[in-house]
Amino acid sequence: MSEFLLETKGLTHEYARPGGAEPLAVLDGLDLQVREGEIAALVGPSGCGKSTLLNILSGLDRQTGGAVTIGGAGSVAYMPQKDLLFPWRTIEDNAILGLEVGGLKKKDAREQVRPLFAEFGLAGFEYAYPAQLSGGMRQRVALLRTVAMQRPVLLLDEPFGALDSLTRTQMQLWLAETWQRHGWTIVLVTHDIREAVFLADSVHVLTPRPARVARRVEIELPRPRTVDTFGLPQFATLERELLGVLTSGDVG
Amino acid sequence: MTPRRLIRMLWPPLLLAAVLLLGWQLLADHSIKNAEVLPSPTQIVSAGWQQRTAIWHNAMPTLRETELGFAFSFVVSWVLASAMDFSASVRRAVYPLLVASQTVPIIAIAPLFVVMFGFGIGPKVLLVALATFFPLAASLAAGFANADGDADRLLRSMGASRWRIFWTVRVPGALPFFFSGLRVAITYAISGAVFAEYAGAESGLGIYLQQMQQVFRADLVFAIVAVIAVCSVALFALTYLLERWLTPWRKYERAEKAGR
Numbered sequence: 001m002s003e004f005l006l007e008t009k010g011l012t013h014e015y016a017r018p019g020g021a022e023p024l025a026v027l028d029g030l031d032l033q034v035r036e037g038e039i040a041a042l043v044g045p046s047g048c049g050k051s052t053l054l055n056i057l058s059g060l061d062r063q064t065g066g067a068v069t070i071g072g073a074g075s076v077a078y079m080p081q082k083d084l085l086f087p088w089r090t091i092e093d094n095a096i097l098g099l100e101v102g103g104l105k106k107k108d109a110r111e112q113v114r115p116l117f118a119e120f121g122l123a124g125f126e127y128a129y130p131a132q133l134s135g136g137m138r139q140r141v142a143l144l145r146t147v148a149m150q151r152p153v154l155l156l157d158e159p160f161g162a163l164d165s166l167t168r169t170q171m172q173l174w175l176a177e178t179w180q181r182h183g184w185t186i187v188l189v190t191h192d193i194r195e196a197v198f199l200a201d202s203v204h205v206l207t208p209r210p211a212r213v214a215r216r217v218e219i220e221l222p223r224p225r226t227v228d229t230f231g232l233p234q235f236a237t238l239e240r241e242l243l244g245v246l247t248s249g250d251v252g
Numbered sequence: 253m254t255p256r257r258l259i260r261m262l263w264p265p266l267l268l269a270a271v272l273l274l275g276w277q278l279l280a281d282h283s284i285k286n287a288e289v290l291p292s293p294t295q296i297v298s299a300g301w302q303q304r305t306a307i308w309h310n311a312m313p314t315l316r317e318t319e320l321g322f323a324f325s326f327v328v329s330w331v332l333a334s335a336m337d338f339s340a341s342v343r344r345a346v347y348p349l350l351v352a353s354q355t356v357p358i359i360a361i362a363p364l365f366v367v368m369f370g371f372g373i374g375p376k377v378l379l380v381a382l383a384t385f386f387p388l389a390a391s392l393a394a395g396f397a398n399a400d401g402d403a404d405r406l407l408r409s410m411g412a413s414r415w416r417i418f419w420t421v422r423v424p425g426a427l428p429f430f431f432s433g434l435r436v437a438i439t440y441a442i443s444g445a446v447f448a449e450y451a452g453a454e455s456g457l458g459i460y461l462q463q464m465q466q467v468f469r470a471d472l473v474f475a476i477v478a479v480i481a482v483c484s485v486a487l488f489a490l491t492y493l494l495e496r497w498l499t500p501w502r503k504y505e506r507a508e509k510a511g512r
Contacts, residue, residue, distance in 0.1 A: 060409055078409040080405070084400070086403070088424040132508075
């Protein structure tokens with residue numbers, strides 16, 4: 001058993017192209033290591049192959065080369081970029097979706113998620129419909145739906161990308177606080193370097209397509225992270241360092 | 253919908269209808285003065301009232317045909333649209349024929365159906381189904397096709413089967429589309445049955461209408477037409493009730509769109 005809960009070794013992926021053209025290489029020997037209970041952020045230029053990586057990690061696609069190992073129950077709970085709440089389901093029934101698909105009876109699934117509502121700031125909204133909620137709340141429902149599946153790894157694809165700046169910061173603070181209590185293992189894909197530094201224990205910087213990990217940066221900021229974390233001198237240094245990696249030739 | 257909003261929605265068309273009816277009444281009473289050419293609204297109402305038993309007895313089979321024909325086309329459209337959603341080759345094979353079925357002129361084939369299936373209820377049910385089935389099937393197919401591919405992917409990442417995805421995402425997502433199609437279809441339903449009876453029937457509003465035309469009872473013809481229109485509007489209104497009941501989340505979506 002390796003020390004990592006999620007690990008990829010030499011992950012490659014190519015898409016066949018029509019007309020006998022060279023296949024398109026999207027991932028090129030990507031190595032990723034995520035320890036149990038860690039938040040690992042993935043940052044990279046747009047179009048670098050992150051969605052392909054997410055599809056492989058979430059089991060929607062199969063890589064053409066290399067290996068993915070996930071400990072525990074062996075699969076990730078995937079939270080897509082859009083909240084994808086079903087407008088016809090109440091908040092409670094959206095939250096149990098993963099459990100229901102997993103074969104649990106509705107009634108049992110509801111009982112299982114009920115205690116989580118207060119912590120996610122959703123108490124009293126169990127029977128509301130998604131259209132009645134604000135963007136931040138909808139995002140929390142989507143996260144609740146992901147967490148409720150009780151899979152060993154949470155895969156979050158730009159979870160706060162669609163929110164306004166203030167709500168996004170509030171959500172980051174809330175996630176840091178909630179994570180502190182649960183110790184989830186999270187793979188966090190983001191475009192936001194600030195978000196990566198604030199939330200993560202390690203940041204993997206990806207190269208442009210075909211993607212590999214250009215640099216793994218450990219974020220050794222003290223926990224718990226709070227609003228004061230943004231003011232730490234190391235915070236600014238790390239942010240500056242990552243920005244440097246992403247904008248310099250290092251990446252390519 | 254609050255009673256207040258209902259009133260606000262209903263009074264303009266009711267007022268306009270009242271004005272038009274009044275104009276009609278004046279025209280018939282003071283200008284045309286011939287009930288065989290243009291009976292006045294009061295003449296129509298009193299003739300209809302006198303013949304209410306005959307109208308009632310003829311309306312029942314027509315509504316029965318409408319009901320059965322509609323039920324038939326409902327089942328067939330769900331089965332076909334689902335099959336088209338599950339298989340692209342079924343879709344390619346069926347869709348053009350679906351469109352073609354809509355171009356068949358009901359008036360032309362109604363007599364053929366009577367020749368083939370007799371004067372009973374069978375050919376009427378088939379014609380109602382034929383008239384209503386295209387808007388239902390097409391709107392359902394569009395609703396299924398409109399499903400969010402990302403929702404599919406989310407469910408697949410959770411380990412859902414194709415059937416599970418169909419029931420969890422596609423069916424509820426297609427309901428608003430289905431109701432649009434239902435409203436179009438339902439306006440064809442009763443007139444489809446009336447057309448079918450025109451071609452030959454033992455009883456029904458269509459055959460009654462034809463008989464009254466032959467004896468120049470314009471007042472009764474108008475009364476029958478009014479009954480057909482009232483029934484159609486009632487069915488139309490029923491679709492809204494059904495929609496509110498089956499898609500309760502929609503009112504919040506509309507409120508959200510309106511900007512709260």
